[in-house]
Amino acid sequence: MTATMDPQERARTTSLAMRHALTMQPDARRVVIKLFVPGEDAQLVQNRASSLIERMLRLDEDEIARLLDDVLTRFAGRHHDLLTTFSHHFDLVHHRVPPDAELSPNARMLIGAYFSHEYAIEAAALCNPSMVPHPDQSGLQPGELRAAISLRQIGEGHISSIGFCSAVLGPDDNFRLEDRDGPLLVGERTGARHQRDALAAGLAELELDNELSATVLAALPESYSEEEFEDVLGHLPGELLARPTTGETLAFLREIVATDYAVAFPATVPLHQRVLWPAAPAESNGMEDARFVQTEDAEGRITYAATYTAYDGRQIAGRMLQTRDLRHFEVTALRGPAARNKGMALFPRAVNGRHLALCRSDGETLGLSERDESNRWHAAVPLLMPHRGWDLIQVGNCGSPVETSDGWLVLTHGVGPMRRYAIGAMLLDLDNPERVIADLPHGLLEPDEIEREGYVPNVVYSCGGMLHDGRFWLPYGASDVRVGFASISIDRLLGAMVPVS
Numbered sequence: 001m002t003a004t005m006d007p008q009e010r011a012r013t014t015s016l017a018m019r020h021a022l023t024m025q026p027d028a029r030r031v032v033i034k035l036f037v038p039g040e041d042a043q044l045v046q047n048r049a050s051s052l053i054e055r056m057l058r059l060d061e062d063e064i065a066r067l068l069d070d071v072l073t074r075f076a077g078r079h080h081d082l083l084t085t086f087s088h089h090f091d092l093v094h095h096r097v098p099p100d101a102e103l104s105p106n107a108r109m110l111i112g113a114y115f116s117h118e119y120a121i122e123a124a125a126l127c128n129p130s131m132v133p134h135p136d137q138s139g140l141q142p143g144e145l146r147a148a149i150s151l152r153q154i155g156e157g158h159i160s161s162i163g164f165c166s167a168v169l170g171p172d173d174n175f176r177l178e179d180r181d182g183p184l185l186v187g188e189r190t191g192a193r194h195q196r197d198a199l200a201a202g203l204a205e206l207e208l209d210n211e212l213s214a215t216v217l218a219a220l221p222e223s224y225s226e227e228e229f230e231d232v233l234g235h236l237p238g239e240l241l242a243r244p245t246t247g248e249t250l251a252f253l254r255e256i257v258a259t260d261y262a263v264a265f266p267a268t269v270p271l272h273q274r275v276l277w278p279a280a281p282a283e284s285n286g287m288e289d290a291r292f293v294q295t296e297d298a299e300g301r302i303t304y305a306a307t308y309t310a311y312d313g314r315q316i317a318g319r320m321l322q323t324r325d326l327r328h329f330e331v332t333a334l335r336g337p338a339a340r341n342k343g344m345a346l347f348p349r350a351v352n353g354r355h356l357a358l359c360r361s362d363g364e365t366l367g368l369s370e371r372d373e374s375n376r377w378h379a380a381v382p383l384l385m386p387h388r389g390w391d392l393i394q395v396g397n398c399g400s401p402v403e404t405s406d407g408w409l410v411l412t413h414g415v416g417p418m419r420r421y422a423i424g425a426m427l428l429d430l431d432n433p434e435r436v437i438a439d440l441p442h443g444l445l446e447p448d449e450i451e452r453e454g455y456v457p458n459v460v461y462s463c464g465g466m467l468h469d470g471r472f473w474l475p476y477g478a479s480d481v482r483v484g485f486a487s488i489s490i491d492r493l494l495g496a497m498v499p500v501s
Contacts, residue, residue, distance in 0.1 A: 016496055017445050017474065017486040020175045024165070024483040026126040030153075032184050032275055033079050035089055036117035049096045049115070056111055057101055068110045078118070080185045080269065086112030121161050121184070121275060122153040125455045127477030130292045130399055130464035132304060134166055134271070135325055143171025145468045146178075148271060148326060149475055150290045150306065151483065152463075154455075160286035162276035162308065164326070170469040173487055179272070186277040187263030192330060194229065194260055196220045201335035201375045202256035212240045212249045229257055260332045271326055280331070282317050283310035290321065291345045291463045293400035307334065307344040307357070318344055336376030337361060338369030344377070345400045345464070347408075351433060358383075358401065358410065364394035366412060368434055381434050384426060390416040390443060391424070398423055399464025402472070403430070406494050407437055411444070411474065413461055421459040422446040423476065427497055438497035445486055447478065454479025 039048035059067070076082050090112035097103065103111075134146035151163045166178045196217060203213055219232045233250065240246065259282060265274045278284050290308040297303065306321040318334035318341075334344065338359045345358040355371040359380050367380025386392045391414020398411035408428040415421055422443035429435040447460045457479050465474035472493055474486045 016493060017488045018173060019448075020173075020485040020487065022175065022177055022485060023478075024126060024151075024177070026122045026124065026481065027180075028120045028123045030122055030163075030184055031078060031118040031120050032186050032277065033075075033082070033085050033116050034119050034186075035092060036115055037093070049093055052114060053093070053096050053111060054098075056107075056114060057098075061104060061106070064104070064106050064110050068106050068113065071110070071113045075118075077183070079183045080273075083109060086110075086116060088112070089115045119155055121155045121163065122151075123155050124158065125154040125481045126151055126483055127154070127455075127480045128152040128289045128461055128463050129475035129477065129483050130290060130306070130462070131167075131466050131473060131475050132292045132294045132464075133466065135302075140168065141171075143469060144174075145169050147466065147468075147473070148292075150292050150463070152289055152477070153275075154286075154480075158286070159278070160288045160311075161278065162287050162290050164271045164274055166271060167485075169473050169487075170471075172469065173471065175473075175485060175487065182270070182273050184273050184275050185265060185269050186275050187265050187279075187329065189279050190262045190264050190328075191225055192260055192262035193223050193225060194257055195332070195375070196222050196224065197373075197375045198260060198332055198335070199253070199256055202259070202333065203252070204374070204376065205335050206252060206256075208249065208252055210243075210245060210249060212236065212243065212246055213253065215240060216253060226257065256333075260330075262328065262330050264328045267327065274327070276321070276329065278310075280310070282312050282315075282333075283319065285313040286311040287319075289342065289463050291343075291397075291399050292321075293346050293348050293464065295346075295348050305346055307346060309342045316342060320346075334377060336369075336371075337379040338367070338377035343396045344369075345397045347401055347433070348403065352431060356433060358397040360394070360396045366395045366397055366410075383428070383434070383436055384412060386414070388414065390414050390420075390422050390446075392416060393419070398462040398474075398476075401428065401433070402465070402467055404467070404490065404494065408433055409472070409490075409494075411462060411465060414443075418458060420447065421461055423460055423462060423474075425493065425497065427494070436500050438494075438499050440493075440496060441498050444488075444493070445474070445476065451478035451482075451484065454481035456480035460484075 086109045090108045093115050130150045131147045134148040147167050149165050153161050153163045165180045168176050288309040290306045292306040295303050304323050310317045310319045318339035320332050322330045338361045341361045343360045347356045357369050359369045361380050365382050366384040367382050369377045369380045371377050384395050386395050393415035395414050398413050401408040401410050410426050412424045423445040425440040425444050427438040429437050452458045459479050460476050462476040471487045472490050478484050
């Protein structure tokens with residue numbers, strides 16, 4: 001477990017919110033196994049794969065068996081199905097093996113081991129959680145609810161991935177974290193079903209409209225696989241293929257389609273051992289600040305959705321995860337003016353037929369955006385602008401709106417002097433969320449003397465909380481290094497708000 005209690009047992013009330021004593025610290029023991037190619041991690045890339053394999057082929061079978069046995073003894077208990085991973089990594093580099101070389105099964109596994117390494121996914125920091133009801137509510141006592149918590153995990157090179165843990169809330173203000181031990185597993189990329197309107201939205205964003213792109217869109221079904229997409233490209237008329245812009249258009253079409261993908265985990269791997277790792281070029285340097293929300297469609301089916309920020313080392317882009325069970329995930333790009341900055345948070349349901357989201361597309365103002373029939377998020381309507389001493393730099397959301405009988409509860413964040421973050425709150429009209437009906441005149445949660453120290457000092461930040469048993473439960477990141485938990489009576493929070501005329 002990475003949950004700890006600080007020396008002062010900080011289960012106390014500061015202002016309105018009660019901080020719970022448990023905190024989660026980064027745990028360097030939580031590792032995943034990744035492909036390692038010697039030389040490719042250097043600033044000047046010089047692939048050394050062939051020379052490594054040549055040296056490996058000089059070993060006799062006894063030495064190969066001894067080395068493989070040593071690797072398995074040291075690492076097998078730290079990973080799911082280590083030999084399968086070694087076999088996969090061997091397949092990725094087997095073209096470097098001389099064609100006349102005869103390899104034993106042990107030699108193949110050992111080559112795979114040399115092309116593998118461990119990566120500590122949260123060695124640098126653990127922060128910015130969100131919370132939703134867990135799909136599994138078994139084994140609980142009356143008044144308890146199991147919550148699934150997403151986590152931003154930051155490791156070497158500041159690469160972020162998405163992890164999970166679970167907690168039990170209630171009854172009353174009781175709170176406990178569940179087991180987080182065991183080997184981790186990165187989701188396996190699987191065949192995705194792509195949506196034609198998403199491709200159309202991507203083309204519109206690039207302002208790419210020519211006869212070839214229009215022909216491809218017309219030939220695709222509403223939902224299609226990657227194989228069906230390539231089949232359409234393979235049967236384009238020669239007249240279109242001969243045009244000077246064809247190569248560029250085909251490259252853009254493939255790039256847009258490749259942005260969307262799916263990953264899955266075996267049912268035997270529990271939620272806290274699942275890791276969503278960057279699987280597309282646009283997110284190669286990180287998947288940041290996932291804001292999960294539980295939604296329900298017209299047929300009453302529960303779905304989880306999350307927006308997150310993809311980062312490739314130079315640019316950011318909005319992405320969305322969708323899943324029914326937190327085991328199979330569909331990943332799609334967010335399109336439109338409102339999706340061009342960090343911090344989009346989806347409403348948990350349609351409002352009078354409108355699909356809405358909170359966003360900060362201008363970098364400093366919290367706004368409301370609507371998705372159109374073309375799957376594009378429109379420019380935002382301003383909801384909250386920086387106007388108080390503690391939020392004059394910028395304001396934004398701390399997760400998806402939470403529906404209450406009084407209105408949509410929105411947790412906000414503001415940035416003040418010395419780039420100090422604090423969490424606030426406001427209330428939106430249930431039927432017309434463009435209208436702010438109440439506001440918390442002061443901060444709900446601010447970094448205390450313990451929380452202010454860390455990777456990014458003076459920050460408290462959340463990607464979403466939830467209601468249970470008359471309380472609002474809020475997981476939050478503290479200075480981008482650890483995760484804390486707070487809760488507050490929802491009546492007390494709403495009662496502290498001041499109506500906005």
